[in-house]
Amino acid sequence: MKIKETSFQPDIEFDRTDFNDGQLLAFYRELLKPRLIEEKMLVLLRQGKISKWFSGIGQEAISIGVTLSLQKDEYILPMHRNLGVFTAREIPLYRLFSQWQGKASGFTKGRDRSFHFGTQEYKIVGMISHLGPQLGVADGIALAHRLQKEQKITAVFTGEGGTSEGDFHEALNIASVWQLPVMFCVENNGYGLSTPTSQQYNCENIADRAVGYGMESHIIDGNNILEVYGKVSRLAESMRKDPRPVLLEFKTFRMRGHEEASGTKYVPNDLMQQWAIKDPVDNFREFLLAEKMLSENLDNQYKAEIKQEIDEDLKKANAEAGIDFNETEELNDVYQEFHYEEFTHSEETEELRFIDAVSQGLRQSMQRHENLVLMGQDIAEYGGVFKITENFVEEFGTERVRNTPICESGIVETAMGLSIKGMKAMVEMQFADFVSSGFNPVVNYLAKVHYRWNQQADVVIRMPCGAGVGAGPFHSQTNEAWFTKTPGLKVIYPAFPYDAKGLLNTAFNDPNPVLFFEHKALYRSIRQQVPKDYYTLPFGKAALLREGRDVTVISFGAAVHWALETLDAHPNIDADLLDLRSLQPLDTEAIFSSVKKTGKVIILQEDSVFGGIGSDIAAMIAQECFEALDASVIRVGSLETPIPFSKALEEGYLPKKRFEEKILELLKY
Numbered sequence: 001m002k003i004k005e006t007s008f009q010p011d012i013e014f015d016r017t018d019f020n021d022g023q024l025l026a027f028y029r030e031l032l033k034p035r036l037i038e039e040k041m042l043v044l045l046r047q048g049k050i051s052k053w054f055s056g057i058g059q060e061a062i063s064i065g066v067t068l069s070l071q072k073d074e075y076i077l078p079m080h081r082n083l084g085v086f087t088a089r090e091i092p093l094y095r096l097f098s099q100w101q102g103k104a105s106g107f108t109k110g111r112d113r114s115f116h117f118g119t120q121e122y123k124i125v126g127m128i129s130h131l132g133p134q135l136g137v138a139d140g141i142a143l144a145h146r147l148q149k150e151q152k153i154t155a156v157f158t159g160e161g162g163t164s165e166g167d168f169h170e171a172l173n174i175a176s177v178w179q180l181p182v183m184f185c186v187e188n189n190g191y192g193l194s195t196p197t198s199q200q201y202n203c204e205n206i207a208d209r210a211v212g213y214g215m216e217s218h219i220i221d222g223n224n225i226l227e228v229y230g231k232v233s234r235l236a237e238s239m240r241k242d243p244r245p246v247l248l249e250f251k252t253f254r255m256r257g258h259e260e261a262s263g264t265k266y267v268p269n270d271l272m273q274q275w276a277i278k279d280p281v282d283n284f285r286e287f288l289l290a291e292k293m294l295s296e297n298l299d300n301q302y303k304a305e306i307k308q309e310i311d312e313d314l315k316k317a318n319a320e321a322g323i324d325f326n327e328t329e330e331l332n333d334v335y336q337e338f339h340y341e342e343f344t345h346s347e348e349t350e351e352l353r354f355i356d357a358v359s360q361g362l363r364q365s366m367q368r369h370e371n372l373v374l375m376g377q378d379i380a381e382y383g384g385v386f387k388i389t390e391n392f393v394e395e396f397g398t399e400r401v402r403n404t405p406i407c408e409s410g411i412v413e414t415a416m417g418l419s420i421k422g423m424k425a426m427v428e429m430q431f432a433d434f435v436s437s438g439f440n441p442v443v444n445y446l447a448k449v450h451y452r453w454n455q456q457a458d459v460v461i462r463m464p465c466g467a468g469v470g471a472g473p474f475h476s477q478t479n480e481a482w483f484t485k486t487p488g489l490k491v492i493y494p495a496f497p498y499d500a501k502g503l504l505n506t507a508f509n510d511p512n513p514v515l516f517f518e519h520k521a522l523y524r525s526i527r528q529q530v531p532k533d534y535y536t537l538p539f540g541k542a543a544l545l546r547e548g549r550d551v552t553v554i555s556f557g558a559a560v561h562w563a564l565e566t567l568d569a570h571p572n573i574d575a576d577l578l579d580l581r582s583l584q585p586l587d588t589e590a591i592f593s594s595v596k597k598t599g600k601v602i603i604l605q606e607d608s609v610f611g612g613i614g615s616d617i618a619a620m621i622a623q624e625c626f627e628a629l630d631a632s633v634i635r636v637g638s639l640e641t642p643i644p645f646s647k648a649l650e651e652g653y654l655p656k657k658r659f660e661e662k663i664l665e666l667l668k669y
């Protein structure tokens with residue numbers, strides 16, 4: 001882009017005091033590279049050789065300045081306009097091209113597009129499309145640095161549009177409360193898609209928000225590489241020594257459409273011109289030429305070298321064969337491989353309530369895994385609302401048992417960040433209902449990250465759930481079906497203290513994200529002899545609680561106890577009773593073999609019927625056991641209403657009585 005004749009002035013002053021010639025020329029080369037790659041991409045786009053492009057032209061000084069300010073082993077979490085982060089980290093270009101073409105030398109085996117990937121090799125953690133979640137992930141990485149006593153910082157990018165998301169607020173607040181060394185880099189480029197800043201936020205500068213979080217902030221001219229590098233590298237140095245979050249607002253402009261096809265019609269011409277003359281690459285070149293550091297010859301030589309690298313690497317990527325579909329590989333990569341290790345226990349047992357078994361499992365897992373961090377609202381000194389972590393602070397300290405602000409999304413994201421740094425995390429939802437406030441990172445980040453770029457999400461989310469406690473629509477849900485639907489998550493739902501402890505221990509050994517459901521009504525009502533030692537139980541194995549010939553009852557959670565009561569009340573019913581314990585993975589073998597034996601099946605779940613896991617189990621049985629069935633598969637669940645508060649209404653809502661009616665009906669069929 002050439003600087004045009006206009007009345008506007010670039011208004012960029014390059015202060016070279018702190019830099020020698022070599023550094024200045026190196027900055028220039030670094031700036032040129034993403035610019036020239038983009039120019040090539042725009043040509044390929046016009047030729048129909050690539051499908052989509054998000055341009056960062058005009059914003060290169062920010063990516064380059066920030067990346068060069070960080071040490072190579074410090075994590076950067078870039079966005080869709082930060083090509084310079086990838087080039088400055090020296091990722092071979094053919095790998096980037098291959099990534100954009102969905103080929104194997106990219107970073108996602110063709111499973112995700114553009115910059116949506118991470119790489120531990122280059123310490124880059126790419127965005128998910130939802131923009132905001134990575135801000136909280138940066139908190140987790142920074143927390144891990146602090147806990148591991150490493151003097152490192154983490155840089156995370158967002159556009160000004162992304163700052164309107166709750167994730168931004170939550171991440172900044174967490175970082176400030178915990179004094180995490182995160183550099184929050186806001187690239188304020190004037191528009192979020194077509195929305196101008198005046199419709200995005202109503203304060204003068206985004207940096208002004210920092211004061212509300214008790215955080216330091218700076219405004220930086222994002223088109224001036226020397227200002228970016230100078231200020232950011234000084235801040236980085238200071239943050240390493242004195243860990244704290246800093247909010248940086250880079251003023252810049254998006255010179256092309258949101259993505260190429262969408263154009264820039266909505267941007268006033270004057271505004272475009274004003275920023276065109278502030279181009280970060282052209283202005284720096286003019287400066288270097290004027291200072292006689294750069295000659296036209298040297299400039300041309302740089303460009304020729306970079307273009308040659310681009311052409312050669314593009315050729316290599318183009319020559320690479322496309323990815324073939326391999327169903328087994330696709331399915332295998334959804335979860336990280338986990339070799340279950342069985343820890344057996346001695347004979348010594350004690351009678352524990354469900355809640356004590358959970359607490360004991362948690363404590364023993366904390367003793368076993370020094371890298372396990374617990375996070376949740378009121379879980380530290382207060383011990384959690386159900387007292388599961390009572391006295392944990394005394395044993396493990398407040399670094400590992402962390403009270404969090406009320407921000408489910410941000411904390412799930414923080415847990416993800418801890419996992420990226422090789423730690424384990426548990427998030428206690430105060431009530432399972434509140435997971436809806438953290439839903440996005442669970443189903444879109446944790447669930448998909450291994451499939452996308454082979455990164456584990458070693459996170460257990462504990463979910464105190466369920467009705468029967470007169471707690472109304474927002475403290476009673478059993479929302480396992482929100483998660484069993486999503487590939488990439490494991491979903492565990494014990495009904496007994498012994499299972500709860502053993503399965504929870506396994507959840508912490510398993511590097512995959514686990515949603516661990518604990519029914520509140522069982523916490524203090526169900527007791528069992530439980531081994532005192534640490535032990536594990538395998539996922540995906542149902543328990544056959546009763547054996548019979550006439551009917552199979554399939555259930556999980558509190559409903560298992562309703563089924564037991566009903567069967568006790570009707571000793572003439574000769575039933576197999578399967579307690580699933582684990583919903584994902586699901587023990588289909590146990591289900592099918594029981595149904596094939598009895599020929600009749602009734603599935604009892606606490607959740608309302610439609611869309612619950614019982615419906616899928618029913619469909620699987622119909623498909624697999626059709627010829628063995630003597631009656632249609634019966635599903636029993638709660639009413640299709642929210643969960644009411646009053647005792648009589650709640651009793652009517654829950655399926656306990658309907659179960660009794662339906663099983664008797666089924667047996668008569």
Ligand SMILES: Cc1ncc(C[n+]2csc(CCOP(=O)(O)OP(=O)(O)O)c2C)c(N)n1
Nearest residue numbers: 081129130131159160161162189191192193
């Ligand atoms: C949660 C969510 N909502 C909407 C979108 C669609 N979207 C993608 S980028 C974008 C604009 C982002 O603006 P900004 O954060 O300022 O970044 P910029 O594109 O300007 O660099 C929008 C609306 C999305 N990806 N995710």
